[in-house]
Amino acid sequence: xxxFSEFESKQLLANHGVEVSRDKLAQSAEEAVEAAAEIGGxxxxxxxxxxxxxxxxxxxxxxGLDTPEGVHSAAEDLLALVTEEDGEVALLVSEMVGGxxxxxxxxxxxxxxxAALMLGLGGVLAEAVGEAVFRLLPVSEADCRDMIDDLDxxxxxxxxxxxxxxxxxxLVATLMGLAQAGCEDGIEAxxxxxxxxxxxRPVAVDGLVVMSSP
Amino acid sequence: MRxxxxxxxxxxxxxxxxxxxxxxxxxxxxxLHNVLAGGFNGRVFATNPEQPTILGVETLASVDEVPQGAAxxxxxxxxxxxxxxxxxxxxxxxxxxxxxxxxGFRESGPEGTQAEERLIELAxxxxxxxxxxxxxxxxxxxxxxxxxxxxxxxxPGPIAVASxxxxxxxxxMNYATQSGVGISRAVSAGNAAMVGVVDYLSWFSxxxxxxxxxxxxxxxxDGRRFAAAVRDAAEAKPVVLVKGGTTPxxxxxxxxxxxxxxxxxxxxxxxxRQSGAVRAATIEEAYDAVAAFATQxxxxxxxxLVLSSAGGWGVITADAVSKSNLELIPLPADLEAAIDGLVxxxxxxxxxxxxAGGEGRDTxxxxxxxxxxxxxxxxxxxxxxxxQANTASHLRSGxxxxxxxxxxxxxxxxxxxxxxxQAAAEASARTGKPILAATELAVTQPGNxxxxxVAAEGRYCFPSADRAVRALHHLWWHARWRKRHLG
Numbered sequence: 001x002x003x004f005s006e007f008e009s010k011q012l013l014a015n016h017g018v019e020v021s022r023d024k025l026a027q028s029a030e031e032a033v034e035a036a037a038e039i040g041g042x043x044x045x046x047x048x049x050x051x052x053x054x055x056x057x058x059x060x061x062x063x064g065l066d067t068p069e070g071v072h073s074a075a076e077d078l079l080a081l082v083t084e085e086d087g088e089v090a091l092l093v094s095e096m097v098g099g100x101x102x103x104x105x106x107x108x109x110x111x112x113x114x115a116a117l118m119l120g121l122g123g124v125l126a127e128a129v130g131e132a133v134f135r136l137l138p139v140s141e142a143d144c145r146d147m148i149d150d151l152d153x154x155x156x157x158x159x160x161x162x163x164x165x166x167x168x169x170x171l172v173a174t175l176m177g178l179a180q181a182g183c184e185d186g187i188e189a190x191x192x193x194x195x196x197x198x199x200x201r202p203v204a205v206d207g208l209v210v211m212s213s214p
Numbered sequence: 215m216r217x218x219x220x221x222x223x224x225x226x227x228x229x230x231x232x233x234x235x236x237x238x239x240x241x242x243x244x245x246l247h248n249v250l251a252g253g254f255n256g257r258v259f260a261t262n263p264e265q266p267t268i269l270g271v272e273t274l275a276s277v278d279e280v281p282q283g284a285a286x287x288x289x290x291x292x293x294x295x296x297x298x299x300x301x302x303x304x305x306x307x308x309x310x311x312x313x314x315x316x317x318g319f320r321e322s323g324p325e326g327t328q329a330e331e332r333l334i335e336l337a338x339x340x341x342x343x344x345x346x347x348x349x350x351x352x353x354x355x356x357x358x359x360x361x362x363x364x365x366x367x368x369x370p371g372p373i374a375v376a377s378x379x380x381x382x383x384x385x386x387m388n389y390a391t392q393s394g395v396g397i398s399r400a401v402s403a404g405n406a407a408m409v410g411v412v413d414y415l416s417w418f419s420x421x422x423x424x425x426x427x428x429x430x431x432x433x434x435x436d437g438r439r440f441a442a443a444v445r446d447a448a449e450a451k452p453v454v455l456v457k458g459g460t461t462p463x464x465x466x467x468x469x470x471x472x473x474x475x476x477x478x479x480x481x482x483x484x485x486x487r488q489s490g491a492v493r494a495a496t497i498e499e500a501y502d503a504v505a506a507f508a509t510q511x512x513x514x515x516x517x518x519l520v521l522s523s524a525g526g527w528g529v530i531t532a533d534a535v536s537k538s539n540l541e542l543i544p545l546p547a548d549l550e551a552a553i554d555g556l557v558x559x560x561x562x563x564x565x566x567x568x569x570a571g572g573e574g575r576d577t578x579x580x581x582x583x584x585x586x587x588x589x590x591x592x593x594x595x596x597x598x599x600x601x602q603a604n605t606a607s608h609l610r611s612g613x614x615x616x617x618x619x620x621x622x623x624x625x626x627x628x629x630x631x632x633x634x635x636q637a638a639a640e641a642s643a644r645t646g647k648p649i650l651a652a653t654e655l656a657v658t659q660p661g662n663x664x665x666x667x668v669a670a671e672g673r674y675c676f677p678s679a680d681r682a683v684r685a686l687h688h689l690w691w692h693a694r695w696r697k698r699h700l701g
Contacts, residue, residue, distance in 0.1 A: 110481050113437035134484030136441055142698040143488055150487065 002211040005050045007092055009209040013192070017177035019170075020204040026091040029075035033068045035093035042066040045074045047082065048092035053208055064096055097203045100161050102194035105175060105202075107137065107182030109189055117179045119147050121156075122194040137182055144175040164200040174202045181209070188212035219343030220417040222311035224354040224399050228257030228285030229361060230309065232277055232300050233292035233316075236265045241315060241363040242291040245351065246271065249289075252360030252367050257284055277303035287311045289351065289361045294318035294329055297347070298336055305340035312337070314347035315363050320405045320473070321348050334407050349404025350380030353387065355397055356423045362402070371396020372425035372508035376414035378403050378472050379458070382430045382497060389501040392660070394669035395509055398423035405472075410435070412443035419450035426507035428454040428500050433474020434482075441485045448490035449700065452507035452692050455491050456500040457482060490695045492688040499684055505674035506685035510648035512693040515592040516541040518686065519585050520566035523573060523598030527652075527679050528566035531595055534683040539690055542566075543590060552584050569598075575630070579637035586641035586649060593648045593690070594641075595682050599634050600655040600664030602627035607659065628663040635667035635675075642673075650686055652676035 004012065010020040024035035025048065036043045047060040055061050060081060062074035075091050082089050102122035109115055117139050120132030133150040135143045148157065148168055157166040174195065182190055189210040195202045229249060235242030246260050250269055259280050262273040274280060277288060277300055288304045290297055294316055301312060319330035330347065337344040345352065351362025355370035364380065368387040373395065377383045380402035390396050399418060403411050411429050418427045427447065434440045447453050457479070459468030465476040486493045494500035518540040522528035535542040545565045553561065557572035567585070569577065585594050606624035609615060615624075635651060642649040656665040656675040668675035676682035 110437070110478065112434055112475065112477055113441065113481055113485055116481055116484065132480060134481045135488045136438075136485055139488075140699070145698065146487060146695070147484075150484075 002213065003050050003053055004209045004211070005052070005090075005092075006046065006048050006055075006206060006208065007090070008050075009190075009207040010204055012209055013177060013181055013190070013204055013207055016181040018174050018181070018192070018204055018207075019201060020207065021097050022095040024093045026075070026093055028091075029072045029079070032075040032091045032093050033071050036065065036068065036071045039093060039095050042096045043071065044094045044096055045071060045078060046092045046094065047078050047086070047089055049086055049089040051085065051087045052089065055206075094205070097196045097198050097205050099196040099198040099203075100163060101156060101166065101197040103197065103202060104132070104191070104193040105178055105195050106192050107178060107187070107190040108134075115182055117144075117147070117175060117182065119151065119175060121151070121153055122196075137179055139175070139179045141172055141176060144172040144179075147175065148172070163197070166197050166202070167200040170201045174204075186211050218417070219311060220414075222286040222309075223313065223343060223345060223352065223401075224359070224417075224421075225357050226256055226286035226311065226359070227283075228259065228280075228287075229254060229359070230259040230261065230274075230277055230280050230285050230288040230304070231361075232261050232288050232290045232304075233296075234260035234262045234265075234268050234271070234273060235291075236262070236268050240291075243268070244363050245289055245291050245315065245361065248351075248360040248362055248365075248367065253358045254360070255358045259285060277307060277309075280304075280307045280309070283308045285309050287313065287361070290314045290316055290347075291363070292316060294326070294347070297333055301333070301336055301340060301342060301344070305342055310341070311343045311345070313345045313349065313352055313361055314404070315349060315351060316346075317348045319347045320407065330405060330407050337408060344408045345401065346404035347407060349402040350383065351402060353383075353397055353400040355399070366391050368400070369394060369396035370398070370423075372398060372423070373504050374398045374414075374418040374421065374424040374427040375400035375429070376403060376411045376418070376427070377401070377430040378406065378411060378432050378474075379430055380404070382456075385497050386428060386501055386504075389498075389505075393501075393505060393656070393674055395505040395672075395674045398425075412440050412447070415447040415453060416443055419447040424451065426452040426454070426504050428456070428494075428504040430456050430458065430497070430500075432458045432468040432472045434477060437477075437485065441489055444486070444491050445489035448692075448695075452504070453489075453491040454494055454500050454504045454507065454688070455486050456494050456497060487695075490692065490699060492692050494688070499681070502674075502676060502681050502685045503688040506648070506650065506676075506682075506689055507692070509673045510650065510689065511642065511646045512696070513593040513648050513686070513690050514693070516690050516694075517543045517590055517592040518595065519543065519545075519588075519591045519593070520595045520597065521569075521581055521585055522566050522596075523569045523571070523578065524601065525562075525568050525570065527597040528562070528568045531597060531679040531683060532566050534680045535595070538683055538687040539694075540593070540683070540687060546588060546590050549584060549588050549591075553581060556580055556584075566597075578630075578634045582634070582637045582641050582649070586645045586647055591647070593686055594638075594650070595679060595686065596634075596638050596649055596651045597653065597679055599638075599651050599668075600631050600653045600659070600662045603631040603663040604655060604659060607662065631662065631664035632667040635664050636671060639668070639671035639673050648686060648689055650676055650682040652679045652682035654678055 562568035
């Protein structure tokens with residue numbers, strides 16, 4: 001199994017029409033500060049590399065940095081945490097995507113049914129709740145609409161705390177993009193977590209694309 | 215040209231019961247008994263090397279003696295080691311299909327598995343279709359064929375059943391017998407060595423006697439083939455699926471029952487929904503759903519109206535509709551005005567329409583027609599039927615039936631409930647909208663003129679409002695799938 005880095009994964013997804021956070025790679029704390037200035041607003045800084053799939057667990061993500069000093073010191077801290085096993089590593093500077101609602105979406109490989117598209121509830125309680133719906137690839141737009149309707153928490157898609165309702169067409173487009181990416185040769189799994197709903201539109205804030213071994 | 219092998223299974227010219235027994239406790243006896251008692255409309259042969267006649271049938275010493283071309287199906291009730299020779303002889307006599315009821319194959323261990331594999335290779339080389347082994351049999355009511363080692367023989371009707379558990383075939387047939395919404399074909403797939411549940415569904419989907427089908431599965435060998443076959447079947451006709459082994463402990467039980475591999479239930483569920491089949495959580499719910507599909511038109515939308523002459527049931531049903539994918543619409547103003555003209559002012563003036571006992575002789579048929587005709591109503595749940603006939607039943611059995619001359623009022627009550635049931639069926643047929651009648655009397659007092667007339671009209675009387683709502687939920691789910699996916 002070979003994984004793409006977060007940056008590469010999200011670029012691949014973006015090429016299939018999935019809206020992703022604005023990201024820039026940086027090789028040093030100085031470059032990270034420049035990238036943050038270009039992106040504007042508060043940013044997240046993370047370590048990014050093909051072997052770094054559990055960034056949060058290892059504390060390799062710094063969120064809500066809104067000053068050049070903050071970005072600089074976060075970047076230095078993170079670079080100091082790099083170990084030999086991490087291989088090729090860069091800094092990833094990402095815009096902060098604001099939204100109360102977090103979803104997860106992706107493509108999983110199942111033994112009996114092959115590849116399937118997944119949509120579920122994201123955020124800290126997601127794992128405990130385990131609420132997710134699936135469709136076998138390939139999917140149609142109608143399948144994606146059905147998936148959204150099938151979610152037990154579909155009421156969460158209505159207007160919420162000053163945020164507009166989730167734009168279903170945009171969510172369908174995201175799902176179709178993921179499905180399209182999932183049908184590409186050699187792609188074993190895709191995991192977008194979280195998929196944050198900003199102004200009603202889903203944005204991939206973190207993404208991981210895994211290739212099957214050649 | 216050879217017939218479709220499933221035609222040979224379900225519409226054979228003649229049947230041979232191989233291993234017929236004179237011992238009433240043996241499957242070989244029961245199988246022959248059931249074929250004869252069912253009144254099969256083809257020729258019946260039985261083999262037994264010792265008994266010259268069993269149940270009035272002159273036996274043959276072996277399948278070799280069956281006249282050439284006289285039978286298409288052999289039902290095998292003999293030990294596993296005898297099966298290969300029986301298949302060879304059967305093929306020789308022009309028999310193209312076998313149902314092997316015998317056990318002792320894959321379910322019994324590695325040796326049985328090998329025997330099963332060899333048997334299927336043999337059947338393929340003989341160009342025979344083999345159902346089972348280790349299955350309880352099949353039912354085909356258009357042929358009056360009851361080739362099974364268990365009861366019951368259900369009434370003919372529009373529902374087809376395929377199951378990985380024989381006992382659940384019986385369960386569906388028991389429901390069919392009780393409700394009157396009968397069976398076209400039913401088959402226990404047994405070990406499904408050659409022919410599995412989805413193969414039967416594919417054939418049912420082209421079968422003119424079948425309007426809707428239900429299947430019980432525990433495991434799926436080839437998920438993609440299963441999904442594609444269910445989708446093809448569901449495009450043709452409604453398919454209701456129940457899956458056993460959805461929890462870790464249930465999956466353990468399924469592994470020892472049919473050898474099914476555990477499946478992530480969320481993936482299975484997605485596959486079912488994507489294919490347009492509907493998934494029922496229980497056998498009861500599955501029968502309710504398939505009976506609804508088989509006897510009601512599909513709703514054009516979710517807008518549901520509840521019509522009740524029984525207050526509490528109306529309330530319960532409002533709750534049930536609210537928790538479903540259906541929409542409990544506000545009562546349209548023109549409909550309110552029209553109902554107002556029929557009953558005293560104390561009625562509910564909302565949805566559910568509770569007539570609150572203010573009905574006259576013709577009120578309920580009139581109200582049924584009003585709601586069914588209304589353009590903003592897609593489906594109707596009708597409650598309260600059978601109350602009058604229940605009263606009649608009590609008066610009839612009481613001490614004053616003769617002295618108080620209660621016969622006329624009893625007949626009136628019974629006639630009324632019959633009319634109500636008829637009005638619901640006719641309004642549904644006229645408008646093309648589902649009208650689901652529900653009363654517990656369907657179970658507690660099946661002879662009641664209300665539920666009895668529903669059955670006589672060829673419809674399914676739901677045993678409770680909640681079950682009717684759940685079935686309507688499935689109807690709308692499938693109807694919506696058709697709109698979205700088939701355009």
